[in-house]
Amino acid sequence: MVLPQGTRSRETAVALGEAAWAEMLNDPNYALVVAPDGYQVPEGVLWPSRSSRDPEADPVNIDHGIPVDPVKAAEMLDSIRGRLHAYYDLGANPDEVQPVAIEPHVEAPLGEYAVHGYIDRLDSVQGIEKGVRILDYKSGKAPDKRFAGPKFAQLRLYAYALGKSTDWVPVKLMLVYLNPQRPGVLVEDVTEETLRKTEVELRSNIDAIVNSYETNTWVANPTVLCNWCEFRFPNGEYPGCEAYAKAVETGAVKVR
Ligand code: SF4
Known part of the structure; x- marks a missing residue:
């Protein structure tokens, strides 16, 4: 959506962001982000993926039944508002664009x-x-x-x-x-x-x-971001990441 020049105010942007978020909650892929901790999708349920849909031809409005955690949903909305305000706080003047x-x-x-x-x-x-x-x-x-x-x-x-x-x-x-x-x-x-x-x-x-x-040769490049990778330690069938273990051993990456 491109609003006409002269109408792209901060208040309008925030109102559009709030409306977009309400709309996104109709999409199970987004609703899951604010589902209560531990919520499991019932077995056998399969929703269309975002990438397989044409949003113009197929507006998302799926009766997915996913519960919403009100605290998580409020945090997400705050985060959306915060980013929209940040855009204007940067001094952007969208009316000139x-x-x-x-x-x-x-x-x-x-x-x-x-x-x-x-x-x-x-x-x-x-x-x-x-x-x-x-x-x-x-x-x-x-x-x-x-x-x-x-x-x-x-x-x-x-x-x-x-x-x-x-x-x-x-x-x-x-x-x-x-x-x-x-x-x-x-x-x-x-x-x-x-x-x-x-x-x-x-x-x-x-x-x-x-x-x-x-050649089936995948050279890993461990960085501090590895500390958020769930494959760094032995885990079920997965043996753990050798590159990470080596990087920690040599001090190239510090464990947080
Ligand atoms: S821990 Fe290993 S697998 Fe995970 S991101 Fe780092 S290098 Fe990649």
Whole structure:
């Protein structure tokens, strides 16, 4: 939905966010997020997956019967409101934005493979014929600008796919972090060099994945985030992650 310029106020955004959340509760995939702890989906029940539905043609309204934990639901709603307020607190003026597409799907061939993705928002950039800015919202905290480079990998892929498959000219990338504790905006220019390097990197990543698949060799790269991975310790049939154990032993990763 794109509201006309002049009507995109904070109050309207919050009201739309609240209405969207009420609508999302009709979808079992979201309702499960705020179900009481320990709630189990009854055996044999199968709901259509989000990805298999066309939201335009098939609005979600499933009588799923999942109970809602009121405390969890209130927290989720607060979190939604908080992120919408964070957007405005960042100084964004949505009335100045001229979106040319919301959530467009982009896809481009790369050798014998293809890369694709959904862009959160594509804005027109004034003064450059067919120039666009690729924008992605993030629900997490803004990273330190010194470590921002790798955060643009996803948007560079979109820029590559957009440049190859449409007549739009990607000129800017923008990441908008909406966690109220540390909101922030990161911006990067797109140049010919960006697109060339992205193509080389994507090819190299695809080659590495294909090679891992063909040789069944999967090299893990443990980081502090492993501390949230349920496979790090022996668990039922799973023997535990050797790479994590080694990284802890050498001190490369600290156990939280
Ligand atoms: S613990 Fe092992 S499997 Fe889990 S994320 Fe880390 S490297 Fe990957």
